[in-house]
Amino acid sequence: MKLHIARFQVNPSDVILLEGILIFHDPRVRELMNMKLFVDTDADVRLARRIRRDTVEKGRDISTVLDQYSKFVKPAFDDFILPTKKYADIIIPRGGDNHVAIDLIVQHICTKLGQHDMCKIYPNLYVIQSTFQIRGMHTLIRDSLTTKHDFVFYADRLIRLVVEHGLGHLPFTEKQVITPTGSVYTGVDFCKRLCGVSIIRSGESMENALRACCKGIKIGKILIHREGDNGQQLIYEKLPQDISDRHVLLLDPILGTGNSAVQAILLLISKGVPESNIIFLNLISAPQGVHVVCKRFPRIKIVTSEIETGLNEDFRVVPGMGEFGDRYFGTDDDDEELVVAHTPLRF
Template sequence: MGTKSVVDLMESSSEVHFSGVYMDDIEQRNAGTEQPTTSATDMNKQPFVIGVAGGAASGKTSVCDLIIQQLHDQRVVLVNQDSFYHNLTEEQLIRVQDYNFDHPEAFDTEHLLRVMDKLKCGQAVDIPKYDFKGYKTGVFPARRVNLADVIILEGILVFHDPRVRALMNMKIFVDTGSVVIFIPFGPVGLNFTLRNSFCDIGEWISCTLSKIVHVLLTADADIRLARRIKRDTADNARDIGAVLDQYSKFVKPAFDDFILPTKKYADIIIPRGGDNHVAIDLIVQHIRMKLGQHDLCKIYPSLYVIQSTFQIRGMHTLIRDSQTTKHDFVFYSDRLIRLVVEHGLGHLPFTEKQVITPTGSVYSGVDFCKRLCGVSIIRSGESMENALRACCKGIKIGKILIHREGDNGQQLIYEKLPKDISDRHVLLLDPILGTGNSAVQAISLLLKKGVPESNIIFLNLISAPQGVHVVCKSFPKIKIVTSDIEIGLNEDFRVIPGMGEFGDRYFGTDDDRQVLLPSQ
């Protein structure tokens, strides 16, 4: 019980967490702060912005490097928050050991916002290079950065300011984890007693040979401390005593007070940093998908992708999993279909309507479109009928059967449509938009029946880019509403990553053995 852990010793420091960033400096800066102006730019031209935050030496740089490597076919720009430290005054330089570089006020956030605003507008910018020996910019030439598809903003406190967070399309927080770290020391050594015990601080062991301390750590703070010691002693030739003193006075308190609380803003939390290749692969796949969605939506303003949330991503994960049971597949598919139908209904025309509430007040609202029907492309489209009926009481639903093989999916087999369909808005139902051939045939039939092209809304769960191109180029006035854009089609013209044969999985005909299961 007499031995304290590293964390205990660091937290027992008598230094105030605010020390190092002087209060008079903060008041002066706040007094002269100008709010950054945001240009009225075309949103379609803006790049995809990724924020990467985490404690010092948590592995942020490794994560950024791996993302950049995998996005080699995209124009990617890395912006480091470290480039935007304030220049220290002469007085601050004299007391540099008391300056807190891990405090939010140590950064010129206004300058960062101006740079990010220009980058998002597609303008070239000059990013300063901070001299960590002289503690100022202007010593080295600035780095010229041009238009990019992806901007990665990395730094310990990039999630702290809400204005900076608002710029991001994706927020990643990097955690450390259980790893083995090799820390080479020069002519001095440090005695660690594990797990998390730390003894004989200040006792230096002189030796002529470099020593390698093998440290197995599980605590996040210990891992970051060990990495920081390695970096600052081996790479930056700093004295280990100064490293530990800075850690106890500023780094650890700043992490607890300012960095860790921003973890709640993260969309994704990566444990083990750059060692977590699975997480990084998934992130890159998601980025590619989003870039594809943005590109298609820029090309076709009639394409609508419902906003992705954790709930929607979770449901997609379940229905795409080949091991998901039929019961769960149907349940979560129905939930997603309902969302798509609701979103599609939002694109129908509405009329203004006033009603009297039970309190005798007047409420000004809207009335639903009355002339409406659904048309399902048999048989997968029939899975969407229940959601449509649940949203639109008594709605008429027609049927179209198209032969999907042999003749490129363009052979009409059967159709049964409302006689007055030409006077109605039509919700065309098919959960998968693949090649687009069946959709083109179905839409062509509706047009022959007198339905105006602008009155057709095509609803589906997932859409391949090839199908989107085919439908939107053939019928530019049709609206497509989908919940996800896929990577594309494979050599067999199957949607990837996809979810298999939707109709078979939904109606339970993908495996005849399922009828033998009691749960079925």
């Protein structure tokens, strides 16, 4: 018996859907997939559907259908299809009736498409690879009902991921070491001339993650007045004296209009920091802010965990997560001046 393999031309597209009961069998095909879904339907439901289809559409009697199912269909499923379930990223029970799972998948695809378009426009924009673990943490910190404790816990986890990804964009040098087995390992040496700069006060929420990754790192502060669409007024700055000789990780969890970020970057450049030595780290970025920063500073790198829908009429990021500083530090607007005044500076 000859096996004929059909070949099809697939035209370029933003989304390509592959469907089939054995679609996960070939590892070469699995490696091409960005998301793998397994629709897990109850065995009784599968049997009922088969009985209905074969009796109504094919005119078979029930005894024949049951005999074929027990001898061939069910054993084949157990041997060849069910084992591929382990390769799935998401297992969807109840199939098309699971509207929550379907909505989650649709939203994930829409988010990836938006991020993909922005990254195609700006090669200096980096969005960390989204997983459903990351989406789950975003869901928690965006929920208005999430407690302060949980908000801080999951925000810190996301911030750590962003910081780690940002550090991966720093220059490195090759280095050889001797392992405990006496073997030579060829690796890399981290960039030594590094500092962080947080935009007060939300940016200070990212400092602990940076310190955890870079022991003894110097961290400077910048305070910029923000009101509506105006983020242009520099109020305060305290930066390391040798900052011009360092790579700078600029910290602010929210990139909205981009005005505050532009002001902070201009300050760093005025202090002698090369534009290419600045990496801007944030959790969420509005497209408007990305356009403003990337167009004005094409050599700066932006690392974020998600691209947002946009800004509303009050210049607030949507869907967003509210006032990040208030939710993270557990304060309201009336407390902000007091908190800023007592923010410790560490060098």
